Amino acid sequence: xxxxxxxxxxxxxxxxxxxxxxxxxxxxxxxxxxxxxxxxxxxxxxxxxxxxxxxxxxxxxxxxxxxxxxxxxxxxxxxxxxxxxx
Numbered sequence: 001x002x003x004x005x006x007x008x009x010x011x012x013x014x015x016x017x018x019x020x021x022x023x024x025x026x027x028x029x030x031x032x033x034x035x036x037x038x039x040x041x042x043x044x045x046x047x048x049x050x051x052x053x054x055x056x057x058x059x060x061x062x063x064x065x066x067x068x069x070x071x072x073x074x075x076x077x078x079x080x081x082x083x084x085x086x
Contacts, residue, residue, distance in 0.1 A: 012045060019045055022038050026038055
């Protein structure tokens, strides 16, 4: 998958803003075919802008794998694990 360079974020914002301005113009002028294409392109630009943010969140997220306890493991061999007294 192609990922935009972080230093190109400003350019992507500029492209998105340009699409928004062109969509307003197409709505005003009644250019329905142009409007549909611009909306598809705007969605693509917004997706591209969201990619680095999502990657940064994933990179900064801590995953706790956990350590299984004896009781978690003991039941795996087909015999039931003993019940704890209450």
